[in-house]
Amino acid sequence: MNKTKRFMKWSSIIATVATTVLALTALITVYLTVAAWRVQQNSARPYFVLRESPKVDLGKELGLELKFTNVGVHPAVDLSSETIVFDDRLAGKPIHHDESAIVNEIPKDTSSSLIMTVPNDQIDPQKSTINAQYVVVDLQYADPILNKSYSQSIYLKWNGVSEGEVKPIVHVRVEEKGKILDYFQKHNIDPQKRNI
Numbered sequence: 001m002n003k004t005k006r007f008m009k010w011s012s013i014i015a016t017v018a019t020t021v022l023a024l025t026a027l028i029t030v031y032l033t034v035a036a037w038r039v040q041q042n043s044a045r046p047y048f049v050l051r052e053s054p055k056v057d058l059g060k061e062l063g064l065e066l067k068f069t070n071v072g073v074h075p076a077v078d079l080s081s082e083t084i085v086f087d088d089r090l091a092g093k094p095i096h097h098d099e100s101a102i103v104n105e106i107p108k109d110t111s112s113s114l115i116m117t118v119p120n121d122q123i124d125p126q127k128s129t130i131n132a133q134y135v136v137v138d139l140q141y142a143d144p145i146l147n148k149s150y151s152q153s154i155y156l157k158w159n160g161v162s163e164g165e166v167k168p169i170v171h172v173r174v175e176e177k178g179k180i181l182d183y184f185q186k187h188n189i190d191p192q193k194r195n196i
Contacts, residue, residue, distance in 0.1 A: 045143050046076035048152060051111070054135075054169040056158060058125035062118040064135060064158065064169070069111040076106045076141040082191045083116055088132040088157060090183045095122035095133070097189075105144070130161040134180060135169065138191035151192060155180060 048068040057063035064085070070076050078101070085096035096118045106112055114137065123130055135156040142149045155177055159167030172180065184190070 044073035045146060045148070045150065046070050046072035046074050046106070046108075046141060047150075048076070048139055048141075050154070054156065054158075056166055056169065058161070058166060060125070061120045062123045062125045062130075064116045064118070066114045066116075066135075066137065066154075066156075067111050068114065068139070070106045070108055072143075073108055074143045074145045075108065077144050079106060079112065079139065079141040081114055081140075082138045082193075083114065084136045084184075084189060084191060085116065085118060085133050086183065088134055090179060093187060094189070106141075128161065128164045132160040132167070133158045134172065134176075136180065136191060140192070153191060 047070065049071050050066060051069045051071075052067045054067075055063075055065040057065070080099065080101040082099045083096065084094050086092070086094040096116055098116065100114070102112060116135075123133075135158055137154045137156070139152045139154070140149065155172035156169050157172050157176070158169045161167065
């Protein structure tokens with residue numbers, strides 16, 4: 001009888017340990033499944049890139065065109081942008097500060113152009129030398145499937161015109177970003193705030 005009680009006691013302990021191990025394994029499996037699902041959701045979100053080089057047009061006024069493409073799986077809605085153009089010497093106020101919004105949904109692999117026109121009283125496009133300009137674009141948009149909002153800031157630099165030759169638009173170097181943020185703070189500019 002004593003052996004039977006000991007056997008039952010050990011059987012009970014082994015069953016409890018086995019049940020606990022199975023419960024912990026199930027919890028870990030649920031956690032890993034939820035984590036993988038979140039990663040998959042975030043990888044499907046809308047995301048904008050510049051697939052084509054930005055264009056510079058020196059007609060009667062300076063025109064800059066940036067073509068953004070949604071490379072995410074989900075569409076983007078309520079796309080708004082704030083664009084700021086200012087001298088790379090970081091002197092003076094911005095020569096262009098504009099907001100715009102797009103009403104239509106932007107599905108996967110669809111492009112949308114952002115065209116900026118800088119008045120010729122700010123930059124004379126006929127000059128043979130034009131100083132380099134920073135171009136900062138802040139995009140805000142929503143994913144209607146995940147019901148989440150996103151923000152992207154893109155920092156570019158147009159290298160201006162030198163001896164009549166139009167220079168390209170390039171991405172800003174890491175060390176330049178801090179100077180740009182200091183410029184924004186000095187001029188009380190927050191690209192993520194919208195008036196529209």
